[in-house]
Amino acid sequence: MKDNGYGFNTTLLHGVDDDTPYGATTVPIYQSSAFKQPDAETLEKIFDNKAMGFSYTRINNPTVEAFEKRVNLLENGLASVACSSGMAALFNAMVNILQAGDEVVAAAGLYGGTVELFDDLKGLGITTKYVLENNPSNYESLITDRTKLIFAETIGNPKLDITDIELVAEIAHSHNIPLIIDNTVATPYLVKPINLGADIVVNSSSKYMNGHSNSISGILTWSGRFKWDYERYPGLKPYKKFGAMSYIVKLRNGLFRNSGGCLAPQNAFYNTIGLETLGLRMSRECENAMELAEFLEKDMKMSVNYPGLKSSKYHGLADKMLSNGYGAIVTVRVGSKERAFKIINALKIPYILANIGDTKTLVIHPESTIATHLSDTEKEQSGVYDDLIRISVGIEDIEDLKQDFKQAIENSMEE
Numbered sequence: 001m002k003d004n005g006y007g008f009n010t011t012l013l014h015g016v017d018d019d020t021p022y023g024a025t026t027v028p029i030y031q032s033s034a035f036k037q038p039d040a041e042t043l044e045k046i047f048d049n050k051a052m053g054f055s056y057t058r059i060n061n062p063t064v065e066a067f068e069k070r071v072n073l074l075e076n077g078l079a080s081v082a083c084s085s086g087m088a089a090l091f092n093a094m095v096n097i098l099q100a101g102d103e104v105v106a107a108a109g110l111y112g113g114t115v116e117l118f119d120d121l122k123g124l125g126i127t128t129k130y131v132l133e134n135n136p137s138n139y140e141s142l143i144t145d146r147t148k149l150i151f152a153e154t155i156g157n158p159k160l161d162i163t164d165i166e167l168v169a170e171i172a173h174s175h176n177i178p179l180i181i182d183n184t185v186a187t188p189y190l191v192k193p194i195n196l197g198a199d200i201v202v203n204s205s206s207k208y209m210n211g212h213s214n215s216i217s218g219i220l221t222w223s224g225r226f227k228w229d230y231e232r233y234p235g236l237k238p239y240k241k242f243g244a245m246s247y248i249v250k251l252r253n254g255l256f257r258n259s260g261g262c263l264a265p266q267n268a269f270y271n272t273i274g275l276e277t278l279g280l281r282m283s284r285e286c287e288n289a290m291e292l293a294e295f296l297e298k299d300m301k302m303s304v305n306y307p308g309l310k311s312s313k314y315h316g317l318a319d320k321m322l323s324n325g326y327g328a329i330v331t332v333r334v335g336s337k338e339r340a341f342k343i344i345n346a347l348k349i350p351y352i353l354a355n356i357g358d359t360k361t362l363v364i365h366p367e368s369t370i371a372t373h374l375s376d377t378e379k380e381q382s383g384v385y386d387d388l389i390r391i392s393v394g395i396e397d398i399e400d401l402k403q404d405f406k407q408a409i410e411n412s413m414e415e
């Protein structure tokens, strides 16, 4: 890893020196389940965390490590662990430090899968309290002696509320609690949560980091800064001797290894290729999203939610906290589920599917799909309404997108 003062795009291309054989310009795919060692002693040392090295791909793999190093550099972490999906990364990041009886305080405007994960954790005796209105003081009022972590998304998917990471981190730390931030929608191109005080950052790299919808994966990044009270986090205590790395060593020697949510080397390879253009894609996608949001609000007189618009109540915070844009997710409320379906069906360019962060524009009706397993209250808290359309804006020519949305919206008004 090099801290050479490069800008974001140069860092994407040249930030990590891979020790590639034969002068290869891309990271080789080490499609190997296990790694042989010269002698029994070396393998013993690797298993005992006394030597660096690879043993078994469920624990680590050189291609996966190349991806981890890149994201670690981008998110300014001490160490990162790549997982088989964003959900696996979230599960590992949180359950690594939780046990029965613990409480989580979480923003309400979360990705539906994460709300469902919190529902699953209830079965393990871990309860979650939701912050309904995402402002810092509301987090504080839900903290109890049992609160062991605070969780939020930088930009909520699909609520598009924004977490004031700096202030929420201050509150969390004043109670000796770590803050975990899901940075999937913003990506480190817009903000690096660790620089604002977050302790662990999770990205679903299935989305913008991969960028081309060819692999499911997730990655968690540890800041190395949170000072654990090992009495409050007894699971970490046996790893105390690893100092700032205790959280990561516990994860790799415990939950991550034993729950088996490792990333396949082939998918890590796709991610390292996709990552090279993260800056270029995000820049274009954010620009397109801004222009499409303005067009839908001003010209088409729609009810649009986008942090880049002055009408968003998070616009001021977005201006303060984000650089390079406001993200590429736009939502529109169109009056009824029937009209939402009509508009979606009339669109010619966007794909109708459950994903975000592709080069192509994607649309979905969240209420009947990704949020369908949530209760009515959970839906409302997550900002999911039956007339809501979520648009993940791609890199197409903006005039084509505007014209396509125009014809679809006009179509939906005819009887």
Ligand SMILES: *Cc1c(COP(=O)(O)O)cnc(C)c1O
Binding pocket: 085, 086, 087, 088, 111, 113, 114, 153, 157, 182, 184, 185, 204, 205, 206, 207, 216, 217, 218, 356
């Ligand atoms: C998609 C997504 C996830 C889950 O990631 P997968 O890779 O699909 O498991 C988590 N958080 C957010 C914000 C997401 O958009």
